[in-house]
Amino acid sequence: MNTKSRGIMEMTTAMVISGTVGWFVLETRMPAASVVFWRCAFGAVAMLLACAGLGLLRRGVLNGRQAGLVALGGVALIANWVLLFAAYSHASIAVATVTYHTQPFMLVALGALFFGEKPTANKLGWLGVAFGGVVLIVIGGQQAGSHAPGYLAGIGLALAAAFFYAIAAAITKSLKGVPPHVIVVIQMIVGSVLLVPFATWPDGASSPQAWGLLLAIGFIHTGLMSTLLYGAIQKISTSLVGVLSFVYPIVAIVVDAWAFDHLLGAMQVVGAVAILAAVAGMNFGWSLFYLHRRNA
Numbered sequence: 227m228n229t230k231s232r233g234i235m236e237m238t239t240a241m242v243i244s245g246t247v248g249w250f251v252l253e254t255r256m257p258a259a260s261v262v263f264w265r266c267a268f269g270a271v272a273m274l275l276a277c278a279g280l281g282l283l284r285r286g287v288l289n290g291r292q293a294g295l296v297a298l299g300g301v302a303l304i305a306n307w308v309l310l311f312a313a314y315s316h317a318s319i320a321v322a323t324v325t326y327h328t329q330p331f332m333l334v335a336l337g338a339l340f341f342g343e344k345p346t347a348n349k350l351g352w353l354g355v356a357f358g359g360v361v362l363i364v365i366g367g368q369q370a371g372s373h374a375p376g377y378l379a380g381i382g383l384a385l386a387a388a389f390f391y392a393i394a395a396a397i398t399k400s401l402k403g404v405p406p407h408v409i410v411v412i413q414m415i416v417g418s419v420l421l422v423p424f425a426t427w428p429d430g431a432s433s434p435q436a437w438g439l440l441l442a443i444g445f446i447h448t449g450l451m452s453t454l455l456y457g458a459i460q461k462i463s464t465s466l467v468g469v470l471s472f473v474y475p476i477v478a479i480v481v482d483a484w485a486f487d488h489l490l491g492a493m494q495v496v497g498a499v500a501i502l503a504a505v506a507g508m509n510f511g512w513s514l515f516y517l518h519r520r521n522a
Contacts, residue, residue, distance in 0.1 A: 245477025268444020317380025
């Protein structure tokens, strides 16, 4: 197997794992903040082992300023996970995951606000398409009978999660030269410390199952997934990474339908397609105004 094929396999596997995390989270039947605490605790152990295996546990890997930025990014990442996990139980895994994928547009907004990166008309156009997709998901959910305030709250939580993920990504983007595995392990330690007050223990007859799920979320959905993802990014092109990243929401939609019988309505499907198409269009540089420019 050549390097590119190995990278494709690693990226695909990482996205399939990511697409199942909502199922594991809901099956624990524990509060979102508590699940994230255990994800961080077990994830820190997993990533420490990975760093040790890669020879990254040495002095000089990062300086004090970089460590501070990593910790700040960790706060944003943890907030992102807590919000996203909470969104699953309100709006369903599929709706929350697709809405969460508006994160690239949040990153564009942050770039405009703090880094002077003026968005192009094309990016603004795709942002409009994504916003229309969110509106369709909201309307479609209400037409399908999701009238409870929790549905709208779930969409709001997913959008907030996307915002905090964008903050974490923007900070990570500024940490060139710092090994990504080291970034993750520090962020997991930060999350473990911050969420100690919210940590709870699985109890009752289902506690052995819950512990198994928490271990899987920490070691598989965090440690293994991160290792596969960063390994893949080093082996394949950015455009291919972008294409394969769409495996994540597709798997989440399928898992939600299979495990919880949550089927998207017609308007929700259209909204989901609009959001994912907008993300793809922005990432791959597709032009909404191609015909207009050609005819001008």
